[in-house]
Amino acid sequence: MSEQTDERQEDQAPQQKPGRPANRLKLAKLRDLALIPPIIALLIYGYTLKPDVFLTKSYLVDTVLKYQTELALVVLAEALVLIVGKFDLSLESIVGIAPAVAVFLAVGNTSMLGAPWPTWTVLPVALIFGALIGLFNGLLIVRFKLSAFIVTLAMLIALRGLQLAIVGGATISNLANRVPVIDNLGSLRILTIPLSIWIVVLVFGLGIVVLGYTRIGRSLYAVGGNPDAARAAGIRVERVIWVTLIVAAMLAAFAGLMLSARLGSVAAAQGQNMIFTVFAAAVIGGISLDGGKGSLFGALTGVVLLGLIQNVLTLAEVKPDQIQAVNGLVILVALVLARLTSGKAQD
Amino acid sequence: MDDEQTPVVEAVGVAKRYGPTVALADGRLSVLPGETHGLVGRNGAGKSTLVGVLTGLLKPDAGDVRFNGEPAPSLGDRAGWRRNVACVYQKPSVVGELSVAENLFLHRQPRGRFGLLSPSKLRRAASDLLEEWAVPVAPDVPAKELTVEQRQLVEIAGALSHGARFVILDEPTAQLEARAIARLFDRLATLREQGVTFLFISHHLPEVYEICQRVTVFRDARHVVTAPVAEMDTDALVAAMIGEARELVRLGEDRSPVPADAEPVLELENVAVQGIFEPVDLTVRRGEIVGVAGSAASGKRELAEAVVGLRSRTGTIRAAGRTVRPASVPDSLKAGIGYLPGDRNVDGFVSVLSVAENTTMTVADRLGPAGLVLPKHRDAKARKAIADLDVHTSGPDQLVGELSGGNAQKIVMARALASDPDVLVLVQPTAGVDVRSKESLLGAVDAETRRQRGALLVSDELEDLRVCDRVVVMVAGRVVAEHERGFAEAELVAEIEGIGDV
Numbered sequence: 001m002s003e004q005t006d007e008r009q010e011d012q013a014p015q016q017k018p019g020r021p022a023n024r025l026k027l028a029k030l031r032d033l034a035l036i037p038p039i040i041a042l043l044i045y046g047y048t049l050k051p052d053v054f055l056t057k058s059y060l061v062d063t064v065l066k067y068q069t070e071l072a073l074v075v076l077a078e079a080l081v082l083i084v085g086k087f088d089l090s091l092e093s094i095v096g097i098a099p100a101v102a103v104f105l106a107v108g109n110t111s112m113l114g115a116p117w118p119t120w121t122v123l124p125v126a127l128i129f130g131a132l133i134g135l136f137n138g139l140l141i142v143r144f145k146l147s148a149f150i151v152t153l154a155m156l157i158a159l160r161g162l163q164l165a166i167v168g169g170a171t172i173s174n175l176a177n178r179v180p181v182i183d184n185l186g187s188l189r190i191l192t193i194p195l196s197i198w199i200v201v202l203v204f205g206l207g208i209v210v211l212g213y214t215r216i217g218r219s220l221y222a223v224g225g226n227p228d229a230a231r232a233a234g235i236r237v238e239r240v241i242w243v244t245l246i247v248a249a250m251l252a253a254f255a256g257l258m259l260s261a262r263l264g265s266v267a268a269a270q271g272q273n274m275i276f277t278v279f280a281a282a283v284i285g286g287i288s289l290d291g292g293k294g295s296l297f298g299a300l301t302g303v304v305l306l307g308l309i310q311n312v313l314t315l316a317e318v319k320p321d322q323i324q325a326v327n328g329l330v331i332l333v334a335l336v337l338a339r340l341t342s343g344k345a346q347d
Numbered sequence: 348m349d350d351e352q353t354p355v356v357e358a359v360g361v362a363k364r365y366g367p368t369v370a371l372a373d374g375r376l377s378v379l380p381g382e383t384h385g386l387v388g389r390n391g392a393g394k395s396t397l398v399g400v401l402t403g404l405l406k407p408d409a410g411d412v413r414f415n416g417e418p419a420p421s422l423g424d425r426a427g428w429r430r431n432v433a434c435v436y437q438k439p440s441v442v443g444e445l446s447v448a449e450n451l452f453l454h455r456q457p458r459g460r461f462g463l464l465s466p467s468k469l470r471r472a473a474s475d476l477l478e479e480w481a482v483p484v485a486p487d488v489p490a491k492e493l494t495v496e497q498r499q500l501v502e503i504a505g506a507l508s509h510g511a512r513f514v515i516l517d518e519p520t521a522q523l524e525a526r527a528i529a530r531l532f533d534r535l536a537t538l539r540e541q542g543v544t545f546l547f548i549s550h551h552l553p554e555v556y557e558i559c560q561r562v563t564v565f566r567d568a569r570h571v572v573t574a575p576v577a578e579m580d581t582d583a584l585v586a587a588m589i590g591e592a593r594e595l596v597r598l599g600e601d602r603s604p605v606p607a608d609a610e611p612v613l614e615l616e617n618v619a620v621q622g623i624f625e626p627v628d629l630t631v632r633r634g635e636i637v638g639v640a641g642s643a644a645s646g647k648r649e650l651a652e653a654v655v656g657l658r659s660r661t662g663t664i665r666a667a668g669r670t671v672r673p674a675s676v677p678d679s680l681k682a683g684i685g686y687l688p689g690d691r692n693v694d695g696f697v698s699v700l701s702v703a704e705n706t707t708m709t710v711a712d713r714l715g716p717a718g719l720v721l722p723k724h725r726d727a728k729a730r731k732a733i734a735d736l737d738v739h740t741s742g743p744d745q746l747v748g749e750l751s752g753g754n755a756q757k758i759v760m761a762r763a764l765a766s767d768p769d770v771l772v773l774v775q776p777t778a779g780v781d782v783r784s785k786e787s788l789l790g791a792v793d794a795e796t797r798r799q800r801g802a803l804l805v806s807d808e809l810e811d812l813r814v815c816d817r818v819v820v821m822v823a824g825r826v827v828a829e830h831e832r833g834f835a836e837a838e839l840v841a842e843i844e845g846i847g848d849v
């Protein structure tokens with residue numbers, strides 16, 4: 001008994017000294033960093049594979065990160081939707097359809113709706129088109145209370161079909177030097193770093209501030225964690241969900257433009273199957289599928305980790321016909337690792 | 348009691364910590380066959396943690412549990428535990444989407460032909476069970492549609508129907524009204540005569556005296572004393588719980604009468620919710636606490652929900668002179684109405700968010716410039732609430748889902764107070780709160796209203812109603828009576844209970 005007495009005083013200490021920073025905070029921050037050790041391990045492993053190139057800036061920037069920028073934006077979009085307690089599978093089809101529509105109206109072989117439209121319309125049209133899809137999803141999910149999973153699944157299928165119709169099974173190619181936004185997104189560099197990377201850094205920075213330190217951002221967590229409690233606390237639950245769906249769709253549309261810019265074309269299958277990787281990155285990064293939990297920084301580390309894995313696999317000369325199977329396995333391992341290092345259940 | 352008897356359950360040296368929090372340091376308990384054993388202690392003393400260990404749901408860090416002298420089954424052996432102990436947990440444990448019948452016979456559904464489940468047998472077994480327990484619920488209703496009272500009755504009936512001879516009840520009465528409690532106690536007495544043993548947890552000490560033979564007190568995660576109730580009067584029991592000898596204050600005794608010409612802060616004119624309650628006129632003046640008493644079916648809770656904008660309603664509501672838009676919580680907040688919901692587990696808090704986040708949820712716009720939320724401000728507000736309401740937590744960053752029931756309730760109160768409202772609408776504010784904390788919660792209401800706020804206190808607990816300056820009684824959707832402070836309690840109870848007969 002007597003030896004346990006100190007323990008009991010320890011237990012009460014936090015109450016008596018309200019000024020003491022709680023351990024919890026540090027712990028929560030630590031969980032955000034759970035993927036840093038595996039990322040470092042991968043960097044080291046990559047270095048042992050190709051010591052001369054791997055850790056150079058040009059390799060990391062132009063071979064690893066540049067290819068993750070679109071994925072990163074879509075993961076951010078999906079993370080927002082997951083945190084607010086919903087699902088959006090249609091994001092991957094927006095990645096394809098939004099640039100397809102915008103580019104088609106500007107330089108496509110059509111006279112529909114008074115096309116060709118001026119090329120400056122590509123960016124706003126893509127964003128507005130994305131927003132409209134988000135708005136419509138919101139209408140069905142929020143107003144008519146349909147299941148987000150099914151609504152966005154149907155939307156995914158419908159938009160895929162629409163894209164095939166527009167692009168006609170082929171590819172709108174040779175965009176270089178025809179659409180300024182596409183040129184800039186594709187090749188402009190600031191301080192030798194591609195614009196797309198800057199954009200991702202900026203958007204994530206903004207997202208982290210908004211989610212962590214603004215009223216609307218925090219309300220996403222409240223709504224995702226317990227919509228009834230959020231409503232009783234005066235949060236306009238429906239509006240928060242709706243706005244989140246629209247913002248996510250716009251982010252996906254922008255990611256689509258970046259992808260088209262990098263490839264110099266809009267393929268009929270642009271964005272296809274991306275959603276699986278998006279969910280994998282988000283969950284590995286600590287976003288809960290149940291809503292209310294997770295951070296954008298965590299999601300970003302999830303993206304980086306997956307990107308590194310892919311590159312390291314290529315460097316390790318895994319055969320192309322095996323790479324997908326190996327990739328799937330590695331994602332499972334990454335999930336297990338993330339579970340072990342963060343110590344919390346993934347749901 | 349006969350010391351030779353083998354205890355039905357015996358726990359020694361049970362310890363459990365969660366990270367830095369010591370939930371239980373020295374849990375000890377010994378319950379003799381046939382007795383009803385009380386377990387009391389302040390919020391966060393470790394009672395529910397011990398229950399978790401006794402029912403095999405929590406793995407203790409240390410300690411030993413024995414049933415009838417035999418070592419407890421291994422943690423994986425659920426059937427083994429169920430044979431020894433049944434439990435009604437503090438948090439609801441029904442599956443909302445399943446019907447009452449399916450909940451009652453979860454994983455032990457009666458089988459029919461070919462070994463397949465038989466829906467008709469299930470229905471019949473469930474209605475028999477519900478009838479036996481006089482639970483006025485149809486077996487086909489989805490569990491999520493039950494009221495708190497019905498849900499608890501279903502859980503209690505379910506737990507008892509497992510046939511275990513030892514039943515744990517973790518705060519079964521916290522959200523039941525007087526009649527239901529009386530009914531429950533009758534059942535318990537009958538069962539006790541048949542040799543069933545109970546462990547009964549409650550913050551209502553009179554209940555402990557009414558039905559328990561012996562009582563165990565926990566304080567600060569450890570066992571303090573076990574004694575026959577006859578040898579411990581309320582003062583001694585309270586002293587053991589709070590660790591110092593100090594009499595409980597009788598709250599509200601010294602409230603001065605509110606002047607008749609005091610400015611109204613909340614005015615209800617012809618406010619009605621269709622099918623629930625008929626037009627109500629009610630005025631709360633500055634400095635006044637108006638109680639609304641009534642049973643679960645009286646519509647009192649719905650009245651509160653209509654006032655705060657959670658229900659659509661007809662009629663006019665003015666807060667501090669400003670007309671409030673119907674069915675808009677943000678507008679009611681803006682008009683200066685603060686709200687504490689009646690069932691914290693439903694819409695009281697977000698369990699995956701921190702104490703700080705939950706307490707400031709209603710005032711997220713006041714935590715920094717331009718819609719920014721500065722964690723420093725947020726934590727400061729939370730620390731103040733923690734200190735004011737005496738919340739047992741490791742700090743503003745602890746998740747509310749990890750708090751004990753009563754401490755979570757205090758967080759919900761803090762949330763209601765955070766917006767600095769002109770008028771507080773409180774529904775069952777002290778549910779599951781320990782004696783001392785009840786004092787501090789009601790004390791807060793008392794003090795806040797003296798500072799020129801008003802409060803509408805919806806409750807069926809006499810202790811809550813005692814602080815009110817005025818109490819109106821609702822029966823079946825109508826206001827039937829009004830009393831000034833100092834009302835005769837028996838009369839009030841009779842009026843509240845008149846309901847079932849209407």
Ligand SMILES: Nc1ncnc2c1ncn2[C@@H]1O[C@H](COP(=O)(O)OP(=O)(O)OP(=O)(O)O)[C@@H](O)[C@H]1O
Nearest residue numbers: 365370390391392393394395396749750751752753
């Ligand atoms: N999952 C958890 N994680 C962290 N701390 C926890 C967890 N569960 C309980 N605790 C802490 O353990 C302590 C004891 O909690 P417990 O639920 O046993 O209290 P209690 O005596 O039942 O209180 P109440 O009367 O309010 O129900 C509390 O301080 C609580 O915050």
Ligand SMILES: [Mg+2]
Nearest residue numbers: 395437751752
């Ligand atoms: Mg408890």
